[in-house]
Amino acid sequence: MTQEQILSEKEISEIKDSFKHFPLKSAACIEGLKIVQKYHRWVSDEALKELAAILEMSVDAVDSVATYYNLIYRKPVGRHVIHVCNSVSCYIMGYDEIIAFLRHKLGIEYGETTADDRFTLLSVSCLGDCDHAPVLMIDDDLHQNLTTDKLEKILNNYE
Amino acid sequence: MEKPLTEHIKTDGTWLTLTEYEETGGYQGLRKALSMDPLAITKLVGDSGLKGRGGAGFPTGKKWSMIPMGKDAHYPKYFVVNADEMEPGSFKDRLLLETNPHQIIEGAIIGAFAIEANFSFIFLRWAYHKAAKAITQALQEAYEVGYLGKNILGSGFDLEMSLHISVGRYMCGEETALLNALEGKRAIPRAKPPYPVVSGLFGKPTIVNNVETICNVPHILAKGADWFMKLSKSEGEGGTKLYGASGRVKNPGLWELPLGTTLREILEVHAGGMQDGYSFKGVLPGGGSTDFLTDEHLDTPMDFESVQKVGSRMGTGTIIVLDDKTCPIGMLRSLEHFFAHESCGWCTPCREGLPWTAKLLDAIDAGRGKMKDLETLEFHTKYMAPGNTFCALAPGAMEPLQSALKYFRYDFEKHIHEQKCPWKS
Ligand SMILES: Cc1cc2nc3c(=O)[nH]c(=O)nc-3n(C[C@H](O)[C@H](O)[C@H](O)COP(=O)(O)O)c2cc1C
Ligand code: SF4
Numbered sequence: 001m002t003q004e005q006i007l008s009e010k011e012i013s014e015i016k017d018s019f020k021h022f023p024l025k026s027a028a029c030i031e032g033l034k035i036v037q038k039y040h041r042w043v044s045d046e047a048l049k050e051l052a053a054i055l056e057m058s059v060d061a062v063d064s065v066a067t068y069y070n071l072i073y074r075k076p077v078g079r080h081v082i083h084v085c086n087s088v089s090c091y092i093m094g095y096d097e098i099i100a101f102l103r104h105k106l107g108i109e110y111g112e113t114t115a116d117d118r119f120t121l122l123s124v125s126c127l128g129d130c131d132h133a134p135v136l137m138i139d140d141d142l143h144q145n146l147t148t149d150k151l152e153k154i155l156n157n158y159e
Numbered sequence: 160m161e162k163p164l165t166e167h168i169k170t171d172g173t174w175l176t177l178t179e180y181e182e183t184g185g186y187q188g189l190r191k192a193l194s195m196d197p198l199a200i201t202k203l204v205g206d207s208g209l210k211g212r213g214g215a216g217f218p219t220g221k222k223w224s225m226i227p228m229g230k231d232a233h234y235p236k237y238f239v240v241n242a243d244e245m246e247p248g249s250f251k252d253r254l255l256l257e258t259n260p261h262q263i264i265e266g267a268i269i270g271a272f273a274i275e276a277n278f279s280f281i282f283l284r285w286a287y288h289k290a291a292k293a294i295t296q297a298l299q300e301a302y303e304v305g306y307l308g309k310n311i312l313g314s315g316f317d318l319e320m321s322l323h324i325s326v327g328r329y330m331c332g333e334e335t336a337l338l339n340a341l342e343g344k345r346a347i348p349r350a351k352p353p354y355p356v357v358s359g360l361f362g363k364p365t366i367v368n369n370v371e372t373i374c375n376v377p378h379i380l381a382k383g384a385d386w387f388m389k390l391s392k393s394e395g396e397g398g399t400k401l402y403g404a405s406g407r408v409k410n411p412g413l414w415e416l417p418l419g420t421t422l423r424e425i426l427e428v429h430a431g432g433m434q435d436g437y438s439f440k441g442v443l444p445g446g447g448s449t450d451f452l453t454d455e456h457l458d459t460p461m462d463f464e465s466v467q468k469v470g471s472r473m474g475t476g477t478i479i480v481l482d483d484k485t486c487p488i489g490m491l492r493s494l495e496h497f498f499a500h501e502s503c504g505w506c507t508p509c510r511e512g513l514p515w516t517a518k519l520l521d522a523i524d525a526g527r528g529k530m531k532d533l534e535t536l537e538f539h540t541k542y543m544a545p546g547n548t549f550c551a552l553a554p555g556a557m558e559p560l561q562s563a564l565k566y567f568r569y570d571f572e573k574h575i576h577e578q579k580c581p582w583k584s
Contacts, residue, residue, distance in 0.1 A: 029343035068345040070327035087247040089405040091493040126247040130405035131412045140288045
């Protein structure tokens, strides 16, 4: 019985295309993980295996890279990922209130996803926008100078 | 007051296109450089007094001069721009990346030419999406007109430059860990020596420079080393500096000022002083891994040497202000949890010591602290001092802690005596 393939032809060709930037195939490991995640939102064990074969690396070697980086997800995430900056300037400017609000509003803790699959809540270190603290990112969007009222409205924009 | 790095920034939120950059004198430095001997460029940069803006302040010309040159050197060499910017409280490179990408590209081409590198990477942190767009567009423009690619402007010099977007880890900013990340590996640091200048990316000679460092290079080429040295108020260190302030100041932001502007001027004049209802308690002068300074240090010029003399580091030059309404132990908790989380786990003092430190701070903050905990914290600051760990992450993590134990001792003791955080009602 042949297992169904997870990575599409399009993904595979994108991964192979990234080889051209590097003298070694294994150097495209991080690029490959990014490409897989772009299409699947996270990197499953099966996808990781197929990627390892393309990179001509062992599965463990690819997994050791995948699990090292904060932004490669080895567990499924919701439709939107909230990254709350928990670093020092945001702490001074009201991080505690922001995170308390999110916990209450979404009913989840860090690392968890809402039951309707809408949001995953993660912390992130300094987003480099300290003069607009407190800040967070939802997917690719940066939201600055947050207050709980403002955040309430912002969340409504993500379905 | 001259502001070479930021004077042409547009106010509408878009970045300078190639044409706009050229209209402000852009790529004139590169033209000049291509007519020079590579070694003369390195000498010029050395004479300018430019020191690395990534935090350590290493003289840029000196670094470039350590690259093996000529026929016997190992090729291909690499020139890498460090745009990882993940130091807590630092947000200066973001501005340069988002507003004027060609300034970085031009600087990197000049750097690559000076060390005879034919490949260059810009290593960008994932969170900077706008910067990624700006750099991508600018690279394309630069290729189209022949500033990148084969035989640049007819000089015979070839350079391929590409953008690498990181997947997030503070360690990626440490230059040898960055090289591992570029090779597709875990971003753990490498043993030094050999230094990257001898054996760097894929084992070849490599320069890693910070974004702000690189941005200065085209201006040094165009206007000369003397001009650059005179921009600064400090002896032996050239240029302007992008200073920032965050926290409870009236006007948080970034300002390009002469290197050596005092802390007081930055905080009181540019950041507008403290917000109403808050008073000043201290600062981390250059990001999360620098020692606290207090009132008595406000007249210190913000340059590498002067800040070091008063017991801290200029670091990234982005100042984090602590006010009287914020608990210093809470602030330290935020910092030490960050460092513990970002430790790569390679060496024991850091892997074990940072979570330990973070937990002790949690306990003190939660009203469970003992006087003995302060001794344990002191012990860690010595155990993770420079030289005891494999890279600078752990010693950096100890800087705010050791200085807080010195300047805010009373606050630690009060937490312990009262068995609660005095800032929480
Ligand atoms: C843990 C750690 C993180 C660092 N992060 C950065 C960074 O994000 N950006 C940067 O330019 N330098 C960073 N550095 C400093 C670099 O290792 C290196 O010194 C710098 O990129 C050299 O550039 P410069 O000479 O132009 O300053 C970091 C160092 C350490 C130890
Ligand atoms: S000091 Fe920390 S981050 Fe640096 S090598 Fe050791 S464990 Fe890794």
